[in-house]
Amino acid sequence: MAEENKEMPQDLSRRKFLRNTGYTVGGLAVGGIIGSLIPWKKDQTTNNPPPPHAENFNQALMYFTPEQFKIVDAATERIFPKDDNGPGASDLGVAFFIDHQLAGDWGFNARDYMQPPFYRGEKVQGYQGRLKRRDIFDIGLREIDNHSMQTLKKSFTELSGDQQDQILKDFEGDKVNITTISPSGFFQMLRSATLEGVYSDPLYGGNRNMDGWKMRNYPGSQMAYADVIEKDFTKIKPQSLQSHMNHK
Amino acid sequence: MVRKLPKADVVVIGVGWAGGIIASELTKKGLNVVGLERGKERKTEDYFMVHDELRYALRYDLMQDLSKETITFRSKERIRALPMRQYGSFLIGDGLGGAGVHWNGQTFRFLPYDFEIRSKTIERYGKNKIPAGMTLHDWGITYDELEPYYDKFEKTCGISGEENPLGGKRSDKYPTPPMKKSPSIKMFEEATKNMKLHPYMMPSANLSQSYTNPDGIARAACQYCAYCERFGCEYGAKADPVVTVIPVAKKTGKFEIRTHSNVRRILHKGGKATGVLYTDTTTGEEIEQPADIVVLTSYVFNNIRLLLMSNIGKPYNPASGTGVIGKNYAYQVIKGNAIGYFNDKQFNTYAGAGALGMVIDDYNGDNFDHKDVNFIHGGMVSLSQTGLRPIQNNPVPQGTAAWGKEFKETSLKYANRYLSVGAQGSSMPFKHHYLDLDPTYKDAFGDPLIRITFDFEEQDKNLAVFLANKCAGILKEMGADHIDSLKELGPYDITTYQSTHNTGGVIMGADPGTSAVNNYLQMWDMDNLFVVGASAFSHNSGYNPTGTVGAFAYRAAEGILKYRDKGGQVV
Numbered sequence: 001m002a003e004e005n006k007e008m009p010q011d012l013s014r015r016k017f018l019r020n021t022g023y024t025v026g027g028l029a030v031g032g033i034i035g036s037l038i039p040w041k042k043d044q045t046t047n048n049p050p051p052p053h054a055e056n057f058n059q060a061l062m063y064f065t066p067e068q069f070k071i072v073d074a075a076t077e078r079i080f081p082k083d084d085n086g087p088g089a090s091d092l093g094v095a096f097f098i099d100h101q102l103a104g105d106w107g108f109n110a111r112d113y114m115q116p117p118f119y120r121g122e123k124v125q126g127y128q129g130r131l132k133r134r135d136i137f138d139i140g141l142r143e144i145d146n147h148s149m150q151t152l153k154k155s156f157t158e159l160s161g162d163q164q165d166q167i168l169k170d171f172e173g174d175k176v177n178i179t180t181i182s183p184s185g186f187f188q189m190l191r192s193a194t195l196e197g198v199y200s201d202p203l204y205g206g207n208r209n210m211d212g213w214k215m216r217n218y219p220g221s222q223m224a225y226a227d228v229i230e231k232d233f234t235k236i237k238p239q240s241l242q243s244h245m246n247h248k
Numbered sequence: 249m250v251r252k253l254p255k256a257d258v259v260v261i262g263v264g265w266a267g268g269i270i271a272s273e274l275t276k277k278g279l280n281v282v283g284l285e286r287g288k289e290r291k292t293e294d295y296f297m298v299h300d301e302l303r304y305a306l307r308y309d310l311m312q313d314l315s316k317e318t319i320t321f322r323s324k325e326r327i328r329a330l331p332m333r334q335y336g337s338f339l340i341g342d343g344l345g346g347a348g349v350h351w352n353g354q355t356f357r358f359l360p361y362d363f364e365i366r367s368k369t370i371e372r373y374g375k376n377k378i379p380a381g382m383t384l385h386d387w388g389i390t391y392d393e394l395e396p397y398y399d400k401f402e403k404t405c406g407i408s409g410e411e412n413p414l415g416g417k418r419s420d421k422y423p424t425p426p427m428k429k430s431p432s433i434k435m436f437e438e439a440t441k442n443m444k445l446h447p448y449m450m451p452s453a454n455l456s457q458s459y460t461n462p463d464g465i466a467r468a469a470c471q472y473c474a475y476c477e478r479f480g481c482e483y484g485a486k487a488d489p490v491v492t493v494i495p496v497a498k499k500t501g502k503f504e505i506r507t508h509s510n511v512r513r514i515l516h517k518g519g520k521a522t523g524v525l526y527t528d529t530t531t532g533e534e535i536e537q538p539a540d541i542v543v544l545t546s547y548v549f550n551n552i553r554l555l556l557m558s559n560i561g562k563p564y565n566p567a568s569g570t571g572v573i574g575k576n577y578a579y580q581v582i583k584g585n586a587i588g589y590f591n592d593k594q595f596n597t598y599a600g601a602g603a604l605g606m607v608i609d610d611y612n613g614d615n616f617d618h619k620d621v622n623f624i625h626g627g628m629v630s631l632s633q634t635g636l637r638p639i640q641n642n643p644v645p646q647g648t649a650a651w652g653k654e655f656k657e658t659s660l661k662y663a664n665r666y667l668s669v670g671a672q673g674s675s676m677p678f679k680h681h682y683l684d685l686d687p688t689y690k691d692a693f694g695d696p697l698i699r700i701t702f703d704f705e706e707q708d709k710n711l712a713v714f715l716a717n718k719c720a721g722i723l724k725e726m727g728a729d730h731i732d733s734l735k736e737l738g739p740y741d742i743t744t745y746q747s748t749h750n751t752g753g754v755i756m757g758a759d760p761g762t763s764a765v766n767n768y769l770q771m772w773d774m775d776n777l778f779v780v781g782a783s784a785f786s787h788n789s790g791y792n793p794t795g796t797v798g799a800f801a802y803r804a805a806e807g808i809l810k811y812r813d814k815g816g817q818v819v
Binding site: 078079080081083085088105106109110111112113114115117119121122123124125126127128165168172191194195196199200201203204212213215216217218219220221222223224225226228229230231232233234241244 | 296297299300301302306307308313314315317318321322323327328330331332333334336428429430431469470471472473474593594595596598599600604633638639642650651652653655656657659660663664688689690739740741742743
C-alpha cells in the first residue's frame with residue numbers, strides 16, 4: 001500500500017541551470033534579470049550529492065519581479081532562518097511558494113468579499129481595505145526597500161541579517177510611516193505566508209524535500225495512524241500527497 | 249420570467265444534517281421531497297487529496313465563497329456594521345452535506361438544565377442571579393421529551409462513546425464503544441480522576457469500529473488520520489449527511505436533490521407557505537418550486553435571512569424587546585483554555601481524530617454551585633486530540649519571539665511536546681445581541697446580507713477566565729513544565745477562529761409571544777413552515793451543538809408528519 005517516498009530533486013547549481021536552460025544572450029555571461037532569476041544560494045558544502053534528474057520546473061516566477069522575489073526570499077529567511085535544525089525559508093522554497101500563491105485565487109482575494117462601500121472599521125471587524133493581497137505585497141515590498149534606504153542607506157537585500165531584522169521589526173511594530181497599507185498587517189501576512197510555505201505540502205512549491213516537516217518530525221500525509229495512536233511518540237517517515245498519485 | 253415547476257409534497261432548503269434528516273424521515277413515509285442545495289454535489293471520493301492543510305484549512309476549500317455572500321458584523325448598535333471580508337471567527341459550510349461535512353464529529357447532548365435554564369436558575373439562586381439584559385428562556389421542551397430523538401440521531405451516526413457520569417439519563421448506551429485512548433488522553437484521565445473530577449470519553453461521530461445503522465447504512469472505522477475539522481472524511485468513518493441520511497432518502501426514489509440551487513425567497517399567501525423561489529446558479533434562471541410544506545434547513549444565518557427577506561414572522565426589535573425573528577443570537581466562549589509545554593515528553597499529536605478526546609462536565613451547566621461566581625452556566629473541559637497540523641499549530645511559551653531564530657528553535661522543540669486543555673463555554677442571550685438585515689451590503693444577487701450585533705459580556709469574560717484556570721489546573725496535575733492560559737477574554741473579535749457554533753434567531757419556546765417556533769420547530773405564524781437547526785436554540789450550551797441539532801431535526805420530521813395528518817399547530 002504505502003509507497004516509498006520519492007524525494008523532491010535537489011536544485012541545480014547556478015551554472016548547470018544556465019547551461020540547461022540555454023540562458024545566454026549573445027554569448028555574454030548573464031546578469032540582470034536572468035541572473036536574478038536564480039537567486040538560489042546552494043550550499044556547496046552539503047555532502048549529499050545531487051540526484052541525476054534535478055530540474056525543478058516549479059521554481060520559476062508567476063508573479064513577482066526578480067527584485068521583489070529577492071526581497072521576499074531574504075525577508076522570509078529572517079522569519080524562518082536556517083539553523084542547526086535544518087534549512088530556512090530560502091532553501092525551503094518559501095519565496096516561490098508565496099509567488100505562486102499571489103498568482104492565483106489567494107492573491108486576487110477571489111473568495112473574499114470585496115464589494116464596496118469601504119469604510120475604516122474597528123480592529124475586531126477585520127480587514128476592510130480594497131487592496132488585494134498582491135497589491136499589498138507590491139506596496140509592502142517597495143516600502144521595505146524604501147525604509148531600508150531611508151534608515152540604513154542600503155536596499156534591503158544588501159543589509160546584514162541583524163539590520164534586516166530591524167527593518168522587519170519596524171514593520172511589525174507599525175513604526176513605518178505608510179498610509180496605503182498597515183505595516184504590521186503586511187508583516188503578519190508575510191509571517192503567515194512564510195509558515196504556510198514552510199509547512200504546506202511540497203506540491204505548492206515550498207517545504208522543499210519535505211524538510212519543513214522533517215525538522216519537526218511531522219509525517220505529512222499518511223493514510224492511517226490507527227496503529228500508533230495508543231503509543232508513545234513514534235517517528236514516521238513523511239510522505240507528501242504525491243505519494244497518493246501512485247495509487248489508483 | 250420565473251419558471252414554475254410542478255408541486256412537491258415538501259421542499260427542503262439546504263441539504264446538510266437538518267435537511268438530510270428531514271428528507272430521509274419523510275421519504276421513508278412516502279412523501280416526495282425536493283432538496284434545494286446552493287452548493288455542489290459531494291461524495292467520499294472527492295477526498296482523495298484531502299490531507300492538504302493549505303487547501304482545506306487555510307484556503308477554506310469546503311466553505312461558502314464569501315465573494316458571493318457573507319455576513320456583516322458590529323459589536324454594538326452605535327457602530328457601523330462591516331462585512332466579514334475574509335474568514336476568521338467561524339466557517340460557513342457550503343455544498344451537499346453543508347457544515348456537516350467539515351465538522352469534527354463531537355456529538356454531545358445538552359444537559360437537562362439547558363432546556364429549563366430560566367426556571368432552574370431562579371429556583372436555585374433567585375431571580376437576581378440573571379443579570380439585566382440577559383434574555384434567558386426555557387425552551388418549551390424538557391430533556392426527557394427530547395431524549396428519544398438524541399438516541400435516534402446517535403444511532404444514525406453510530407456515535408462512539410461512554411456514559412457521561414454527570415449527564416442526563418440515557419434510554420440506551422452509545423451504539424459503539426469509545427475511541428482508542430492516546431497516552432495524552434490517559435494522562436488527562438488520571439489527572440482529572442486524581443482531582444476527583446468525572447472524566448469520560450468524548451462522544452464521537454468518528455467510528456471506533458465498523459458499524460451498520462438502523463437504516464442499513466454500513467461504515468468503516470476511523471483511521472485516526474488527523475484530518476477532520478475543515479476536511480471531508482475519505483473513509484466515510486466520520487458520520488456526515490452524505491454518508492448517512494442522504495443515501496437513505498435517495499434510495500426511496502422520492503428525494504430529488506438539486507444542487508447549485510440558491511433559494512432567495514419563501515413564497516406565501518394568506519398565512520401559508522406556498523413554495524420557494526430559487527435561482528439556478530449555473531444558468532441564472534429563476535425558478536418557483538411550489539410545495540405543501542416548506543422546511544428551512546440552512547445554516548443559522550440564512551434561516552433568519554430568508555425569513556426576514558420573505559416577510560415571515562415578526563422581526564425582533566432590540567429597543568422594545570418585542571418581535572422574534574433574529575432574537576437571542578448566541579455563540580460560544582471558546583477562548584478559556586490553556587496550553588501545557590512538556591520538556592521531556594513527546595506525543596503522537598500529529599495523529600488524531602476530530603472527536604478523539606476526554607471530557608469533564610464538572611464545570612458545565614449547573615453541575616457546580618454558582619452562588620459565588622459571577623456568571624451562570626459553564627462549559628465542558630476537554631483534552632482532545634484532533635491532530636496537530638503543522639501550519640496552524642506552532643505555539644511557543646509566552647515571551648518567546650514570534651519569528652526568527654528563537655521562534656524557529658522553540659516552535660520546533662515543542663511541536664510534539666505540548667498539549668492543550670480547552671473549554672467550550674456556553675453563551676447566554678442578551679437583549680442587544682441579535683440578527684437583522686444589513687441596510688448597506690448585498691450578496692451577489694443584490695439581496696441584503698445578514699447583520700450580527702454581538703459582543704462578549706461580563707458573563708462571558710468571567711466564565712472564560714474561570715474555565716481557563718480550571719484547564720491550567722488540570723495541565724499542572726498532568727505535569728506540564730510550563731503553562732500558558734487565558735488571562736483576559738477581551739472583546740469579541742471576528743478575525744480569529746473560535747467556533748462554528750452560531751445559534752439562535754428563530755428560537756423555540758412554549759409562548760408564541762416570545763418564541764418563533766414551537767417545540768416541533770413549526771413556525772407559530774405559519775403552520776406549514778418548519779425552521780430546523782441551531783437557529784432554534786434560545787442560548788448555546790457548553791457543548792458542540794450538532795447532537796442537539798440532529799435530535800431537533802428528528803423531532804421536526806415527526807412534527808411534519810403530524811401536521812400532514814392533522815394540519816394546524818401540532819403542539
